[in-house]
Amino acid sequence: MALPHLALSLQFARTPEATAHRPVLARHRVARWVRHALAADAEITVRIVGADEGWQLNRDFRQRDYATNVLTFDYQQAPVVLADLVLCAPVVEREAREQGKTLQAHYAHLLVHGTLHAQGWDHETSEQDAEAMEAHETAILARLGFADPYAAGQG
Template sequence: MALQKLQLSLQFGDIPYAARHRAALPRHAVARAIRHALADDAEITVRIVGEEEGRELNKSYRKKDYATNVLTFDYEQEPVVMADLVLCAPVVAREAKEQGKTLAAHYAHLLVHGTLHAQGWDHETSTADAEEMEAYEVAILAGLGLKNPYR
């Protein structure tokens, strides 16, 4: 299967332990995870943020007053996927530790998850949709050589 074309912008905001997060997110790994989840060519910005920025974005756009692991802002789905993925570094690090995963593996999962959201996948609409999206994520991650993140 040929991978889709990707125009990627990778940004790091003001985050604690920035070197650790930059090391877990080399540009080629970010592009690889996203491209494996794409059905069409894409222009995607990935921004790694601190807890305050993550909380403000989640509060402004989802009316939820906490920082979440990944937010997806999709602007276009056809013919080119256009989206911003915002990952909150402290939340991702905390979850990776709690789940016994490497930081890089957890970031890869969330990049795949966010990329699927950017293409219209939604796990909050029904149990069936959630199960379908989860199974697809697991398959994509297996193709990247990563374990099932839900076990």
């Protein structure tokens, strides 16, 4: 099965937190993880940011006063997915450590998660939607060689 085409822009903010994660986020890896979560061709920007930028974006666009792991800005879902995914490096690193996962496994999960959001998946609408999204994420990550991201200590 051929994967959808992806035009990927990968950006790292000029902060020590974001640039420290470059080795884990090689372009070919990020593209592979995102493409496996796509159901259609896409143009996606992935930006790795520090705590300040992550906090400002979450505050300004979601009215939540903290930095979160991933923010998805979806602009178009068809015929081509157009989106920005913003991942906050220090939050991702802290969560990976707390969950007993590798940094790479947690980034893969969050990129798949954000890519699904860009295509209309939503885990906040109902418990049934959350279960469906988690099952889809788990299946995608298994195909990529990662353990179930919702199982404790996996990664």
